[in-house]
Ligand SMILES: Nc1ncnc2c1ncn2[C@@H]1O[C@H](COP(=O)(O)OP(=O)(O)OP(=O)(O)O)[C@@H](O)[C@H]1O
């Protein structure tokens with residue numbers, strides 16, 4: 160077997176054009192799901208919260224279904240729902256079917272990631288002892304101040320490795336966005352490959368791009384972890 | 396100055412505090428003794444609203460606060476007038492010694508940063524940690540951590556400082572340094588309520604010793620009275636048990 164190097168170079172250049180799309184979906188997904196996840200984690204941590212059950216149901220629903228199914232399901236469901244809500248209920252005249260598929264992708268991945276991330280946040284928040292909150296309250300801080308200044312900074316350090324895997328997972332999952340006609344790295348490569356049946360070459364290129372992206376993410380998180388966890392280190 | 400009236404607290408079906416009254420005057424050093432499970436920690440936590448009492452009233456300089464229904468605002472104002480020293484120190488792990496002390500000053504009391512740092516350093520100097528301002532809790536010994544805990548509790552110059560067994564999590568050789576700091580505070584006129592098993596502290600500095608058992612105050616009096624002729628047989632029995640070892644040294 161002989162790899163077509165020229166073709167690979169061409170595909171690389173073209174697939175690289177898909178990188179911004181992949182990153183955009185990943186970053187938007189993380190930014191949107193983080194506050195949602197945090198809200199859900201708090202609902203589950205605070206005692207006697209009625210919404211905890213609802214949140215738990217949602218999380219098991221997401222965890223118990225394959226992401227491909229979620230994508231196909233929500234991608235069929237969302238436009239219909241949006242159409243019904245805006246055009247039928249509110250009587251607006253939005254062209255739902257013209258919405259950029261990237262937005263659908265972000266919506267679906269956010270729904271998924273929020274559930275995963277909320278478990279990451281919950282376990283991290285629970286790893287910070289109750290004594291930290293009590294000491295903050297005794298110092299006169301309000302609950303919100305205690306969370307912002309004492310508990311979240313400590314929980315974040317604990318959560319970072321899992322947040323990192325979540326980001327990496329989202330990044331990889333975005334390769335499924337082609338199912339929603341999004342022109343990301345994967346979609347571009349598939350299209351190129353289909354021309355001359357150069358699938359192996361095309362996939363090899365995609366593989367290399369994803370490895371590079373994921374490595375960069377991991378390096379960023381490692382640096383972040385090093386700087387945020389300074390307080391845990393003992394002096395030599 | 397501070398008065399607690401008829402405090403009740405249950406955890407589920409367990410009635411832990413069964414009507415506790417306590418009155419504290421400025422400069423008082425009240426030591427609370429009692430067997431494990433008698434509700435000493437629960438009492439201190441109720442005063443600071445870390446636990447919500449089911450019944451009772453706290454009167455702070457004529458301001459009456461019903462403990463069960465106290466508003467967030469009332470709770471916060473009581474917390475700002477008290478300091479709390481925890482058994483397990485509970486220092487903010489992500490903050491240096493100095494930041495532990497200044498956090499409440501800057502964030503809760505809105506004291507300008509420079510002034511808070513000055514006050515914080517003074518508090519740390521007072522507990523003998525002038526050379527540890529920038530150390531994180533993980534870089535300090537247990538005794539040093541507890542002294543930071545004390546500095547944090549006294550920095551805002553609260554009217555009462557509550558101590559919950561401040562030395563019982565410490566290695567024996569570290570107990571002395573913490574007790575010494577507490578004795579110094581006592582001499583400076585700090586009002587304190589101290590739960591402790593350190594009999595020497597109670598005997599040397601307490602203005603009043605309170606014996607608690609089973610959620611009620613059984614007996615109270617000067618240390619001299621409580622230690623030499625306790626009136627209640629339960630007090631006597633408890634003291635005999637805990638002092639058995641100490642007697643060998645003191646007599
Ligand atoms: N959050 C809680 N939930 C349920 N029960 C509790 C809780 N906190 C304390 N208790 C119970 O209340 C009782 C009194 O506890 P407390 O900690 O006040 O005792 P203590 O006098 O401080 O004892 P020790 O000397 O061992 O510290 C114990 O029986 C304990 O099991």
Ligand SMILES: [Mg+2]
Nearest residue numbers: 435436437560
């Ligand atoms: Mg206790």
